[in-house]
Amino acid sequence: MSPDRARLTIDLDALAHNRAVLADVARGAEVAAVVKADGYGLGAGPIARRLHAEGTRSFFVARLAEGEAVRAALGDRDATVYVLDGLLPGGADRLAAARLTPVIATVPQAAAALARATAANAAGGRYQVALQVDSGMNRQGLSLAEARALTGAPGGLRALDVGLVMSHLGSATDPAEPRNLEQLARFREIRALFPDARASLAASAGAFLGHDYAYDMVRAGICLLGGGPQELPHPRLKAVATLTAPILDIRHLSPGDRVGYGSGFTAPRPMRVAIVGAGYTDGVIRAGMGKGYAWAAGARRALLTVNMDLLTIDLGPGQAGVGDAVELLGPNVALDDVASAAGTVAHEVLTRISTRAERVYLSGV
Ligand SMILES: *Cc1c(COP(=O)(O)O)cnc(C)c1O
Numbered sequence: 001m002s003p004d005r006a007r008l009t010i011d012l013d014a015l016a017h018n019r020a021v022l023a024d025v026a027r028g029a030e031v032a033a034v035v036k037a038d039g040y041g042l043g044a045g046p047i048a049r050r051l052h053a054e055g056t057r058s059f060f061v062a063r064l065a066e067g068e069a070v071r072a073a074l075g076d077r078d079a080t081v082y083v084l085d086g087l088l089p090g091g092a093d094r095l096a097a098a099r100l101t102p103v104i105a106t107v108p109q110a111a112a113a114l115a116r117a118t119a120a121n122a123a124g125g126r127y128q129v130a131l132q133v134d135s136g137m138n139r140q141g142l143s144l145a146e147a148r149a150l151t152g153a154p155g156g157l158r159a160l161d162v163g164l165v166m167s168h169l170g171s172a173t174d175p176a177e178p179r180n181l182e183q184l185a186r187f188r189e190i191r192a193l194f195p196d197a198r199a200s201l202a203a204s205a206g207a208f209l210g211h212d213y214a215y216d217m218v219r220a221g222i223c224l225l226g227g228g229p230q231e232l233p234h235p236r237l238k239a240v241a242t243l244t245a246p247i248l249d250i251r252h253l254s255p256g257d258r259v260g261y262g263s264g265f266t267a268p269r270p271m272r273v274a275i276v277g278a279g280y281t282d283g284v285i286r287a288g289m290g291k292g293y294a295w296a297a298g299a300r301r302a303l304l305t306v307n308m309d310l311l312t313i314d315l316g317p318g319q320a321g322v323g324d325a326v327e328l329l330g331p332n333v334a335l336d337d338v339a340s341a342a343g344t345v346a347h348e349v350l351t352r353i354s355t356r357a358e359r360v361y362l363s364g365v
Helices: 012-025 036-040 044-053 064-074 092-097 107-122 144-152 178-193 335-341 346-352
Strands: 007-011 030-034 058-061 080-083 100-104 128-132 161-166 198-200 217-220 241-253 271-276 293-296 299-306 311-314 325-329 358-362
Touching: 007 012, 012 030, 012 044, 012 217, 012 358, 030 044, 036 044, 036 064, 036 346, 044 058, 044 064, 058 064, 064 080, 064 092, 064 100, 092 100, 100 107, 100 161, 107 128, 107 144, 144 178, 161 178, 161 217, 198 217, 271 325, 293 311, 325 335, 335 346
Parallel strands: 007 358, 030 058, 030 217, 058 080, 080 100, 100 128, 128 161, 161 198
Antiparallel strands: 007 241, 241 271, 241 325, 271 311, 293 299, 293 325, 299 311
16 A cells, blocks of 8 residues: 555445345335445445345446446345446347346337337347336426326337336435425336236435335435435444545745645645645545635544645644545535535535545445
């Protein structure tokens, strides 16, 4: 391990713990794992393998190439890997080769799936798909009217082997939002069109909205990784990702001394600051400067500046020296706090951590 690099430690026991919490919250619904974007930047392979060992059998990715990577990482383990982008032109053979299940999301995709299904049936096989129907997010999925028309038409969706019908909530992080109930009502209609399919509406946040939202499967991403369902730290979830970087120098500032570029930070009083070997290149979001905190010498320390390769924290009287690790994200620096300080969401905080931070896995399989 290099002493000078930022380090991203991924605690797979914490991941297993969070999975158990979600299984408890979802009360009987399957907890599928969303490992798109390389497992939110933490490594889809190690995450998928550990979750499989914990009992996870359904995985979701966004892109086809992500699905191929997850299938390769899982080897011959039995699992369904769903691709949310669905069946895009030119993708069918690659999906089949990697045994990936497309989540059909548009009318042209449904037509392409029917063509594949007809060919598969003629050869005595099956072509299983999942189907996404929009329940009010207006982003991905067939409209309810399209789904109705297609199921009504002869040779339409009824001829498809739909194993899973799903939709996605747009406001689940706010339980008081009326849109949640509107989407739930819309999903009941969607679900009724496919009585034989399994059904899934909730992602992480939705899983915490109550049992009505759980259906047969919740699709969990951020809560598996320790992000709270309401964009606040949740007492039952543990940090999976810990980002640390070494102190490179400790400096004393006089009142009026400025740190870094422009007027990034001006010392209001005599201060002791630590210069830390990480910056926005590593994924520490620059917008968090002046608002966020780090953890050093056993206490929270204000994050004063974030530049490309270096950041500074207010060390105060903290007993720390050159080479000591500063925690920038982890058990003492909550993911949701980092996100809100930077004006973003936990998903973006994790996916921004770059490959310059060296990955270390705890308790893999
Ligand atoms: C990303 C995604 C999820 C997982 O969302 P989290 O908030 O990370 O739990 C679930 N379903 C769909 C359709 C998604 O795009």
